[in-house]
Amino acid sequence: MNQLLRNITSLEVAEMVGRDHNEVLKDLRRISTQLGEGILPQSYFIESSYTNSQNKELPSFLLTKKGCELYGTRMTGGKGTQFAVKYIDRFNEMEETIQQKQLLQDPITLALKAALETREQIQTIQQDVNLLKGTMRIDGRQEYALKEQGKSKVLQELGGYGSLAYEKLSRKVFAQLWRDFKKHFILPRSTELPRERFDEGVKFIAMWRPDTTLAIDIEAANKQAQFKLVE
Structure with missing residues (x-):
């Protein structure tokens, strides 16, 4: 799950650059073969798969931020700039999502949240009790x-x-x-x-x-x- 949150799929890249997904796959494979020795392709492109609308499993890639930057260097002019803007925004969105999930899962944060909710419930109950006291007539x-x-x-x-x-x-x-x-x-x-x-x-x-x-x-x-x- 964390890997999915921290990477962009080749399907998203194809949509960003306005190209067919198969063409993007070819580009990524070609770039991977051109990487020099000692460079791990997985730090840029991670082989993956997805299920299409016909429930058929097809190949895809996950692109790290470095992979997007590398792929962006292959495009020049307006297209390269537009792609850079899109993948930067996309990674920022993912980073915010991760931070929010971590914040929600943090034990101290959860405890503080529970304490706050309990306090609010107590205040509500106290308000109800005070209202009830104010409306109760002498016996x-x-x-x-x-x-x-x-x-x-x-x-x-x-x-x-x-x-x-x-x-x-x-x-x-x-x-x-x-x-x-x-x-x-x-x-x-x-x-x-x-x-x-x-x-x-x-x-x-x-x-x-x-x-x-x-x-x-x-x-x-x-x-x-x-x-x-x-x-």
């Missing part, structure tokens, strides 16, 4: 706890169950508490409070106070009850 136990805390807060502000303010204004105070709660958390219903904001909801109720007008009404109602007791 039944938390809803009950908020309602009970709200009742206690209203009773505290009204002065207890036996107060005149509770008798006259409890419904109004409850309505204002949960209206302010929904406005603060931007909710259509108090039961849709995100689970991750439950503690914030508890704190809101603990710190809540009726508005000024309602506070005055509560105070007036409880004073009225005190006057009745004095009489």
Whole structure:
């Protein structure tokens, strides 16, 4: 496979120079016989074969970069220049392919790639978890706890169950508490409070106070009850 990647076939050369493949084979054989003693033809041209469209095996050559350069010297003028440009581009493409394959097969590179992919997967999972947390609503136990805390807060502000303010204004105070709660958390219903904001909801109720007008009404109602007791 590496040999195929590092060489050009005589079929490609024939296409590059616009000649019949058999003519290119003759050229290569002739050049091989003209090489001097001590020169290995295999460093230029390597005998090979290919299977044609009729599934017949036919001879061919693999040309090394040196072989292409040698073959290019046999052509002059524009044709020689065009062939040189084509085989140089072809070898550069093959070199890039080899480098990419080596990079992909390098254990360290593969490990880094796997680590990066794992990190990206973890980040995606974390994003999904954060999104899920943000969309999960309080459960039944938390809803009950908020309602009970709200009742206690209203009773505290009204002065207890036996107060005149509770008798006259409890419904109004409850309505204002949960209206302010929904406005603060931007909710259509108090039961849709995100689970991750439950503690914030508890704190809101603990710190809540009726508005000024309602506070005055509560105070007036409880004073009225005190006057009745004095009489």
